[in-house]
Amino acid sequence: MRKFLTLTLIGGSLALAACNTVRGAAQDLNSAANCTENTINGQNCR
Structure with missing residues (x-):
């Protein structure tokens, strides 16, 4: 039971x-898409 709980907690943390x-990605x-669109429209990237 202890091993199962440990593996479950580790798995949850990784998830x-x-x-x-x-x-974040x-x-x-x-x-990057917003910057590209702004550049195409003649605006600056922010």
Whole structure:
């Protein structure tokens, strides 16, 4: 039972870390897309 609980907690922690990483990557891509769109429209990147 103790091993199961330990593995479950470790697995849950890894899953949460992965979600944050994916969310951060999505924000980076969104920022790059906005910058590209602004450049195409003759505006500055922010």
